Amino acid sequence: MKKYSAFSLLKNALSYHENWQKVWRSPTPKKEYDVIVVGGGGHGLATAYYLAKVHGITNIAVIEKGYLGGGNTARNTTIIRSNYLWDEAAQLYDLSLKLWEGLSQELNYNVMFSQRGVLNLGHNLQDMRDIERRVNANRLNGIDGEVVSPQRIKEIAPLINISRDSRYPILGASWQPRGGTARHDAVAWGYARGADALGVDLIQQTEVTGIRRKDGAVVGVETSNGFIGARKVACVTAGNSGVVAAMAGLRLPVESRPLQALVSEPVKPCLDTVVMSNAVHGYISQSDKGDLVIGAGVDSYNGYGQRGSFHVVEHTIQAICELFPAFSRVRMNRQWGGVVDTCPDACPIISKTSVQGLYFNCGWGTGGFKATPGSGYVFADTVANDRPHPLAAAFNLDRFNSGALIDEHGAAGVAH
Amino acid sequence: MLLIHCPHCREHREEEEFSYGGEAHIVRPLEPEALSDEEWGDYLFFRTNSRGIHHEMWYHAVGCRRYFNATRNTVTYEILETYKTGTQPTITGASA
Numbered sequence A: 001m002k003k004y005s006a007f008s009l010l011k012n013a014l015s016y017h018e019n020w021q022k023v024w025r026s027p028t029p030k031k032e033y034d035v036i037v038v039g040g041g042g043h044g045l046a047t048a049y050y051l052a053k054v055h056g057i058t059n060i061a062v063i064e065k066g067y068l069g070g071g072n073t074a075r076n077t078t079i080i081r082s083n084y085l086w087d088e089a090a091q092l093y094d095l096s097l098k099l100w101e102g103l104s105q106e107l108n109y110n111v112m113f114s115q116r117g118v119l120n121l122g123h124n125l126q127d128m129r130d131i132e133r134r135v136n137a138n139r140l141n142g143i144d145g146e147v148v149s150p151q152r153i154k155e156i157a158p159l160i161n162i163s164r165d166s167r168y169p170i171l172g173a174s175w176q177p178r179g180g181t182a183r184h185d186a187v188a189w190g191y192a193r194g195a196d197a198l199g200v201d202l203i204q205q206t207e208v209t210g211i212r213r214k215d216g217a218v219v220g221v222e223t224s225n226g227f228i229g230a231r232k233v234a235c236v237t238a239g240n241s242g243v244v245a246a247m248a249g250l251r252l253p254v255e256s257r258p259l260q261a262l263v264s265e266p267v268k269p270c271l272d273t274v275v276m277s278n279a280v281h282g283y284i285s286q287s288d289k290g291d292l293v294i295g296a297g298v299d300s301y302n303g304y305g306q307r308g309s310f311h312v313v314e315h316t317i318q319a320i321c322e323l324f325p326a327f328s329r330v331r332m333n334r335q336w337g338g339v340v341d342t343c344p345d346a347c348p349i350i351s352k353t354s355v356q357g358l359y360f361n362c363g364w365g366t367g368g369f370k371a372t373p374g375s376g377y378v379f380a381d382t383v384a385n386d387r388p389h390p391l392a393a394a395f396n397l398d399r400f401n402s403g404a405l406i407d408e409h410g411a412a413g414v415a416h
Numbered sequence B: 001m002l003l004i005h006c007p008h009c010r011e012h013r014e015e016e017e018f019s020y021g022g023e024a025h026i027v028r029p030l031e032p033e034a035l036s037d038e039e040w041g042d043y044l045f046f047r048t049n050s051r052g053i054h055h056e057m058w059y060h061a062v063g064c065r066r067y068f069n070a071t072r073n074t075v076t077y078e079i080l081e082t083y084k085t086g087t088q089p090t091i092t093g094a095s096a
């Protein structure tokens, strides 16, 4: 792998940028791998990268039915924060945030991680009680956070409407300065490039259609391009996890729902932080290109169609215009949907299964982009050692039978 | 926006009048205390989450305020039939 630097930029400028090396190879699959990662989204690619980098397992293939990072990774609104309520979740998301802080250097790839801070607004007394409780819990876990007043919110985001006369007045917020956004595609591409350089085969346009087992253990996967053997199979297929689990005769406590987002035409810089509101339900930031990036709520019904209903988008825009009256004049440019894997407790599943050598990392639902590095890190460790990483242990599939759920609905951001 | 036929009102109405009730035909165990943790967890949380034909409950919240079932394709979102609670679907995964 050739290193990217100011020097390489200059050098390639001399040949009109026509001689850059390919970012990754497009290999033909081998007969057998030590580990097959199913799903080439950010989480799958991060898993492969850390398996190779930290655990020295390099005989790996990532099998992706479409193109790398084309699933929810490409469709999300890129909000990153770690201010979750419970110890288990807070520690997992904060591990991720710490990895984000060094990721561009680690991967030698600019993931455009921008710690512009995240505001979670409160609009009623109960919101404010929950916010105070969450911020205190965060601080006990060593996570930065502050409860801020409407005046302070106005200083942070001057266009916001803090009038007491609005329908749902803003009473305060939690503020996590270390939170922010990153370039979604770059994260997938950076991990892909890093994994490829360590010898990982990235196989695109190949769908896994079956999971072959023998005596209760995994032996490989059937794909649209034939059988590929594997000692371990790690599934990281987000919204399609239920479909993949069914290939091994398993069911998951996951339901796949549409989640929509939209962006406006590019406008001049006017919002240099992330603003989220659970109560009126909308979240917004401005990309470096200038478009306002707006996330909607999850549709109520199961859906694999990567689109949802219009009234959900309409509702979100009402909330955004209430928070930022000036944005009512901005025209929307594009709108799309992803398929999110929602879990009953709004927490992920990072787990072994009853099939030997078969692992699942899913259930991130509406909020897994922020967890991409940490998720890959602990999942790689879980797969390599065939036991849960200490930070993954609580996110075992068994919790839905033991009852040890981790209820993060309050901090999850998107109601579902 | 889905247009949903309520079998009670016998009319197509807009999705906003309804709320979603999740997977249909999951029978509440008669003796919950006799179940193992495994079985109780399965009943509470584990779902088929099918990609394609899906039987699901809907509630006509601002209409007749009654539950009914729908057979819907979760990829195309096409509603193939709606039928009253307690009756069986005519379209199933096997027949579609």
Ligand SMILES: Cc1cc2nc3c(=O)[nH]c(=O)nc-3n(C[C@H](O)[C@H](O)[C@H](O)COP(=O)(O)OP(=O)(O)OC[C@H]3O[C@@H](n4cnc5c(N)ncnc54)[C@H](O)[C@@H]3O)c2cc1C
Binding pocket: A038, A039, A040, A041, A042, A043, A044, A063, A064, A065, A066, A067, A068, A069, A070, A071, A072, A073, A074, A075, A076, A077, A078, A079, A080, A206, A207, A208, A209, A236, A237, A238, A239, A240, A244, A259, A260, A261, A295, A336, A337, A338, A339, A340, A364, A365, A366, A367, A368, A369, A370, A371
């Ligand atoms: C509109 C929207 C907004 C969001 N906003 C945020 C946000 O602001 N902050 C945040 O933290 N999170 C957010 N999320 C959630 C976040 O996008 C996801 O949790 C995260 O990206 C999941 O990453 P992943 O790699 O697991 O999944 P994906 O990127 O979806 O990757 C899964 C991959 O598996 C592949 N696959 C599936 N089945 C098969 C098969 N049978 N064979 C081979 N490959 C298969 C798919 O093609 C896909 O590429 C949002 C999601 C959406 C949809």
Ligand SMILES: [Zn+2]
Binding pocket: B006, B007, B008, B009, B010, B060, B063, B064, B065, B066
């Ligand atoms: Zn009705």
